[in-house]
Amino acid sequence: MSRQKAVVLVSGGLDSATTLAIARDEDFDCYALSVDYGQRHLAELDAARRVIQQSGAAGHRVMRIDMAGIGGSALTDFSIDVPQAKTPGIPVTYVPARNTILLALALGWAEVIEAHDIFIGVNAVDYSGYPDCRPEFVAAFQQLATLATRAGVQGVRFAIRAPLIELTKADIIRKGTELEVDYSLTVSCYSADAQGRACGACDACRLRRAGFAAAGIPDPTRYC
Amino acid sequence: MSRQKAVVLVSGGLDSATTLAIARDEDFDCYALSVDYGQRHLAELDAARRVIQQSGAAGHRVMRIDMAGIGGSALTDFSIDVPQAKTPGIPVTYVPARNTILLALALGWAEVIEAHDIFIGVNAVDYSGYPDCRPEFVAAFQQLATLATRAGVQGVRFAIRAPLIELTKADIIRKGTELEVDYSLTVSCYSADAQGRACGACDACRLRRAGFAAAGIPDPTRYC
Secondary structure, eight states: OOOEEEHHHOSSSSSHHHHHHHHTTOOOOOEEEEOOOOOOHHHHHHHHHHHHHHOSSSSEEEEBGGGGTTTTTTTTTSOOOOOOSSSSSSSOOOTTHHHHHHHHHHHHHHHHHHHEEEEOOOOTTTTTTTTGSSHHHHHHHHHHHHSSSEEEHTTTOEEEOOTTTTTOHHHHHHHHTTTOOOOGGGGTTTTOOOTOBOSSHHHHHHHHHHHHHHTTTOOOBBBO | OOOOOEEEOOOOOOHHHHHHHHHHHOOOOOEEEEOOOOSSOHHHHHHHHHHHHHTOOOOOEEBOOOOTTTOTTTTTTSSSSOOSSSSSSTTTTOOOOOOHHHHHHHHHHHHHHHHHHHHEOOTTTTTOOGGGSSHHHHHHHHHHHHHHHHHHHTTTEEEOOOOTHHHHHHHHHHHHHHHTGGGGOOOOOOOOOOOOOBBSHHHHHHHHHHHHHHOOOOOOOOBB
16 A cells, blocks of 8 residues: 655754654655745755755655745845844744745645645744744634645545644654754754854744753754 | 725736726725746736736736646646647646635735735636635635734734626626726637737637627637
């Protein structure tokens, strides 16, 4: 019997590397999708390639879309500074409709390769400021996926899998370490340099560093 | 008082040109979004530019995404022939998750420019084979849009407007003619040549030609 396929969104960060390892551990044939949406941290995409290579995914695709042309986020609009400290409310690093766009692209690919499971590494605990990281968003997209597709009309029920959604950063790191994720390959920093070295100061760096500390696991991150 | 903004998806076909005219007639400042998803009929994008220019839209953006790399449709995968006759069930010209992807991109732009209305020219009557042209799909996306965005969390209710959804092709053509749409600028053909001339034989051409005949309006389409 052939194995089930899954599309896994892989950005090259810690969360998506862990998500990929979980999908693989569930015995899926993993098709990794990385999206280049004009983000600041292109180092992430290099990291994605390394993570995927190490994980033995069945396929990898990088799609480019020009969200930088839309602006509205510190991650795609270079006129907005990435904050160096925790900010209240929804962060300026929020990218408008990002996860809707990523899941829509993943859904298109899933339909073509006949995958019914789509994995995304969203997390509602540490990044509670992002609306499209909440369980109700994931549930709404799952409902949409069935209505939106030929496969859905023909009876397929897509599952949008967000295995990290209720985990703390420390839980995620513990889980990934169990599954032998090599976190030295991943890049979380919003302002990583061309070699993928982290700034150590942005929100993403702070959360990541605190996560390793809380998990009691040595932090392999390369800092500038 | 400043006018309300709307994002309008404009492909360059007859339906989206009519949708743009309806949005303008409702007194919206229209921001036209065209998506180049590797479709066969690039002539459509040229048509989109002409239609938008004629309509006096407040802004126009073309986004490129490489759905051609995904394949799975006669419109993006050049190894699948465009059928020359009506086929039963969901047509091979169905593009996996296309309208989900288009609406997701439109939602991202809408959030940035503070538009709350998104217009899409889907139609459930003539193209009943496409799952993502049905009212239940549009309703599900509207629900998702509010959950997915910062604007939604802050109280904005997005409206996904599909004013053609229950109209026949003849009704659409009558409505557009009332609103002075110049249909000679539009391209519907799946296999149009580089000058935008239509094949006259594909599904889209047949529906368009029959629509003009049923509306009793001369067909300005340029055929090869």
